[in-house]
Amino acid sequence: MGRDVELIFDKGAPGRRGSSLPAMDVPKADDFPEELRRGAPPRLPEVSELEAVRHFTRLSRLNFGVDSHFYPLGSCTMKYNPKFHEKIASLYGFAALHPLLPQLRRGGALTQGALAVIYETERLLSAILGFEQFTMQPLAGAHGELTGVMLIAAYHKDRGDKDRKVMLIPDAAHGTNPASAAMAGFDTKIVPTDNDGNVDLEVLKSLLGPETAGIMLTCPNTLGLFDPNTKEVCALVKEAGGLSYCDGANLNAIIGRVRPGDLGFDVMHVNLHKTFSTPHGGGGPGAGPVGVAEHLVPFLPISRVVKRQDGTYTLQYNYPKSIGYIAPFYGNFAVILRAYAYLLTLGRKGLVRVGENAVLNANYIRARLAGKYEVPYDRFCTHECVISASKQAKQDVHALDIAKALIDRGFHPPTMYFPLIVKEALMIEPTETESKEELDEFINAMLEIAETAETDQDALKNAPVTTPVSRLDETLAARKPRVAE
Amino acid sequence: MKRYTKDHEWVELEGDIAVVGISEHAAGELGDITFVELPAVGNDVILGDPIAVVESVKAASDVYAPISGTVKEIHSELEEDPGIINTSSEGDGWICKLDNIDIAEFEDLMDKKAYDEFLKED
Numbered sequence: 134m135g136r137d138v139e140l141i142f143d144k145g146a147p148g149r150r151g152s153s154l155p156a157m158d159v160p161k162a163d164d165f166p167e168e169l170r171r172g173a174p175p176r177l178p179e180v181s182e183l184e185a186v187r188h189f190t191r192l193s194r195l196n197f198g199v200d201s202h203f204y205p206l207g208s209c210t211m212k213y214n215p216k217f218h219e220k221i222a223s224l225y226g227f228a229a230l231h232p233l234l235p236q237l238r239r240g241g242a243l244t245q246g247a248l249a250v251i252y253e254t255e256r257l258l259s260a261i262l263g264f265e266q267f268t269m270q271p272l273a274g275a276h277g278e279l280t281g282v283m284l285i286a287a288y289h290k291d292r293g294d295k296d297r298k299v300m301l302i303p304d305a306a307h308g309t310n311p312a313s314a315a316m317a318g319f320d321t322k323i324v325p326t327d328n329d330g331n332v333d334l335e336v337l338k339s340l341l342g343p344e345t346a347g348i349m350l351t352c353p354n355t356l357g358l359f360d361p362n363t364k365e366v367c368a369l370v371k372e373a374g375g376l377s378y379c380d381g382a383n384l385n386a387i388i389g390r391v392r393p394g395d396l397g398f399d400v401m402h403v404n405l406h407k408t409f410s411t412p413h414g415g416g417g418p419g420a421g422p423v424g425v426a427e428h429l430v431p432f433l434p435i436s437r438v439v440k441r442q443d444g445t446y447t448l449q450y451n452y453p454k455s456i457g458y459i460a461p462f463y464g465n466f467a468v469i470l471r472a473y474a475y476l477l478t479l480g481r482k483g484l485v486r487v488g489e490n491a492v493l494n495a496n497y498i499r500a501r502l503a504g505k506y507e508v509p510y511d512r513f514c515t516h517e518c519v520i521s522a523s524k525q526a527k528q529d530v531h532a533l534d535i536a537k538a539l540i541d542r543g544f545h546p547p548t549m550y551f552p553l554i555v556k557e558a559l560m561i562e563p564t565e566t567e568s569k570e571e572l573d574e575f576i577n578a579m580l581e582i583a584e585t586a587e588t589d590q591d592a593l594k595n596a597p598v599t600t601p602v603s604r605l606d607e608t609l610a611a612r613k614p615r616v617a618e
Numbered sequence: 619m620k621r622y623t624k625d626h627e628w629v630e631l632e633g634d635i636a637v638v639g640i641s642e643h644a645a646g647e648l649g650d651i652t653f654v655e656l657p658a659v660g661n662d663v664i665l666g667d668p669i670a671v672v673e674s675v676k677a678a679s680d681v682y683a684p685i686s687g688t689v690k691e692i693h694s695e696l697e698e699d700p701g702i703i704n705t706s707s708e709g710d711g712w713i714c715k716l717d718n719i720d721i722a723e724f725e726d727l728m729d730k731k732a733y734d735e736f737l738k739e740d
Contacts, residue, residue, distance in 0.1 A: 308678075550676040556647075607675045611652035612700065 138195075138601045141188050145180035152182070195601065197545060198414070203571050205498075207517045207548035207560025208307070208355060210385050210407035211414060212491075217478065218410070218471040227470060232462040241447055248446035251463055252438040254473040255422070261476075261484070262381075262401065263394025264424030268433045269464040274382055276459070277402030277421025278313035278349070280434060283456050284400055284425060285347050285376045286317050287432040291454060297346040297375065303332050304554050305354035307380050319346055326554055330510035331360040334369070341373035351380040352393065355552040356510050357495065357517040357560070359387065367397025376400065376429075384408040385564065386492055386515035389485035399426045408487075409472035420468040434459045490565035491516040494572060498561055501576045505583035509555050517562035519555055530586040530593050532557045537604065538585070540597040542578040620708065621727035624736065627684040628708055629724065636685050636716045636724065640672060643737055645707035648674040654696040654703070657714055661689045665723055670713050672703070685723045687716030 180188070198204070204211035222228065226246060235244040255267045271277035282300065289297045300314035303324045311321045322340055327333040332350070348370045353359040360366070367377040379393045379401035385408045387393075393401050405420040406413035413419050425433060431454040439449045448463075463469075479487065492515050499508060499518035507521040522532040536546030536559070548560040563572055585592055597603055620630045626644035630637045645651065655671035663669050668680040669689070692714045696702060703711035728736060 553677055553679075608650035608652060608701075611650075611673075611675060 139188075141178040141180065141185070142176065144184055144188060145178060147179055149179045149181055149184075151180065151185060202543060202545055203563075203567060203575055204414075204545040205547050205561045205563050205575065206414075206545055207357070207519070207562040208382060208551070209414065209548070210382075210404070210516070210562060210564055211545070212385070212407075212410055212564035213566035214410050214412045214471075215475070215478070218474045221474045222467050222470050227467070230466075232466070235448055241445075245446055247466065248438050248448070250470050250473050251466070252440055252446050254469050254476070255438065257473075257476050258403065258422060258424060261389065261392070262384075262403070262424050263392030264401065265394075265427045266430050266433060267422045267424040268437070269420070269422045269469055270434050270460045271402065271421040271423055272460050272465055273419040274402060274404045274407075274421040275309040275313060277404075277423045278309055278378075278380065279316055280421075280423045280456075280459050281378050281400045281402050282314050282317040282319065282347075282349070283459075284423070284429050284432045285378065286319070287454070287456050288376065288429055289346055291432070294374070296344055299340075299344045300346050301337070301340055301348040301370075301375075303348075303350060303354065305330070305332075305356050305358075305552055306349055306351040307355060307382055308551070310349040310351065310380060314349060324348070326354075326356070330354070330356045330358040330512070331362055332366050334362060334365065337366065337369060341369060341375070343374065345370065345373045345375040347376040347378055347399075349378040349380060350398075351383060352396075352398075353383045353386050353515040355383075355560070356519050356555070357383075357386075357514040357562075358510060358512070359515050363396050371397065382407060383516060386488055386517075388488045389481070390488055394424070394426060400424065400429055405468050405472040410475045411468045411471040418465050418468060420465045420472070422464070422469075432456050436463065438463070487565050488516070491563070494563040494565060494567060495561070497569075497572060498563055498576060502579055505580055506559075516564070517560055519552065519558055519560045521555055522557035522559060525583065525586040526557050528586050528590055530590050532559050534593040534596065535559065535579075535582055535586075538582050538593045538596040539578060541599045542582075544575055544578060619729065621684070621724055621729060622733035622736075623682070623684045623727055625682050625684075627681060629684040629727065631721075631724065632715075634717060634719070635690060636687060636719045637712050638669070638681075638684060638714050638716060639712040640681060640703065640707055641733070642707050644679075645703050645711070648672060648679065649676050650674055651700045651703045654700045654713065656692040656694065656696065657689045659689050659692055662718075663687060663689065663716070672700075681713060683716070684727060685716065685719050687719040689714055690717040691715040 199211050199213055230247055234240040251269050255269055258267045271280045298320050300319035300321050301324050302310050302321050303326060305326045314321050324337050325333045352363055370377050376399040377397055379398040381401045381403040384403055388408060402421045402423045405411050433455060435450045435452055435455050436448045438446055440446055495514055495516050495518045499514055502520055507523045509521050522535055532549045536549050539546050550558055551560055552558060620628045622628050622641060626641045628639050628641050651672055651674045653673040657669045663683040665683055665686045667683045669683045670681040672679050672681055693712050
């Protein structure tokens with residue numbers, strides 16, 4: 134291990150301090166029960182202030198983020214997060230708010246601004262995506278999924294439709310979908326993808342029946358493709374008595390161009406930390422608001438922010454059919470606030486250009502890599518493109534090796550080995566915030582790697598060489614995790 | 619003689635007992651296996667039911683019952699050492715054994731030659 138990853142405990146010297154304190158001038162508390170005392174003093178770092186500063190500054194320079202590097206991690210929409218949002222979120226009136234304040238007597242009057250932010254963001258999302266209402270409560274994408282399928286379960290239960298236990302999930306859906314459905318008590322069945330990358334309609338028809346609770350469709354799907362039959366899929370599910378759930382993690386591709394509610398979806402979650410540009414990937418918590426059509430509104434979680442006739446805002450809890458609390462307080466408020474700032478700064482026209490540029494960037498990469506890499510579903514893609522390292526695999530260079538080689542070239546690796554239906558998959562999502570120059574640098578690196586795969590496989594097998602540690606033993610870490618030390 | 623499914627499970631008869639595992643091809647595709655979730659002994663399974671989960675550094679995959687029956691024995695050593703599937707997926711890396719099986723279902727599965735052909739097409 135190099136010096137860069139030395140622990141702070143291994144630095145400094147016994148007795149070294151960051152500051153000098155005066156001698157203790159109060160009596161030592163020695164009536165503390167013996168059994169509660171530790172046997173030996175705690176092992177704390179003994180470093181000077183400068184050593185501590187250098188240590189953490191060095192670590193921060195090893196950090197890999199969208200502020201420093203291109204980050205085309207497919208399905209994650211690692212777009213740039215404008216600093217203006219941070220400024221808004223750090224305004225004293227927002228940052229210093231206590232979450233219990235609106236529930237205290239007269240607290241509502243003191244928190245009108247914050248309640249307005251939740252309410253207005255909810256209204257904007259409903260309008261943009263074509264739903265009756267949103268709940269802003271879910272704290273992450275998968276939490277939104279779980280909330281969404283719980284709403285579907287509540288809907289069927291309320292109608293006395295007890296046999297609807299099967300949730301259909303295409304094999305091009307996000308991996309969290311079956312987990313969310315199973316957690317909500319559904320049995321899951323897989324719907325295969327046809328040769329064009331769409332839902333196999335014939336198999337779907339054969340799976341639909343009185344047991345169908347619904348379908349969870351990732352739209353666009355994880356191949357980065359928009360299924361032209363989406364409307365028909367929703368209609369077929371509806372005809373069978375089921376509901377359609379839209380996993381909106383890939384919303385970046387279609388935002389402002391099509392409203393999922395208009396396609397026939399009954400419920401959808403969006404990821405504010407993807408499409409709506411709030412920090413994530415270690416940079417902050419997420420938020421997964423869930424939108425519903427009219428027939429699911431009674432089941433939405435509490436609390437809900439409503440607007441009174443006099444224009445003021447208040448929290449409402451009295452919804453007898455609600456699935457209840459799914460999160461403390463009102464969701465990740467500071468995340469909602471950043472998303473609200475994003476929506477207002479972009480406006481209606483700006484929001485449409487987000488999707489257009491995200492799709493343009495992904496297709497540019499797909500088209501330029503097509504000769505050197507296999508593109509399994511070679512058609513117009515949406516916000517991300519899925520390529521395969523199958524050509525390189527013949528030289529024993531795999532998706533993993535290409536990903537590691539990209540690190541040496543200054544790029545975050547794309548998502549690997551996903552979706553599962555593509556062998557040696559590399560899923561590249563550039564997002565709209567990258568310039569053509571940056572995309573060209575990435576493409577050139579990918580083309581150079583493809584060439585190296587022909588001539589010098591070892592060079593790729595040994596990557597990365599520019600990082601403090603090279604390849605970690607992921608297998609051993611997964612088989613024998615040591616999380617307690 | 620082993621028989622195979624399109625989902626890459628294998629099954630082999632030991633008298634009235636069916637031994638179940640995943641094919642060499644499947645193990646190769648998954649890469650290093652890090653965790654195996656085994657079924658409960660005594661569970662009745664129907665052909666096509668998920669009976670086990672195999673996780674690797676790349677993915678988590680369901681293992682489907684290649685034949686209906688009752689779980690008679692599980693290979694609990696895999697919980698400690700899932701890598702056995704990588705070193706011997708079609709031998710020491712078996713996952714579970716089923717009894718109360720229907721031989722007709724076994725006969726319907728692909729033999730080695732048909733499975734190899736299937737892999738080529740896939």
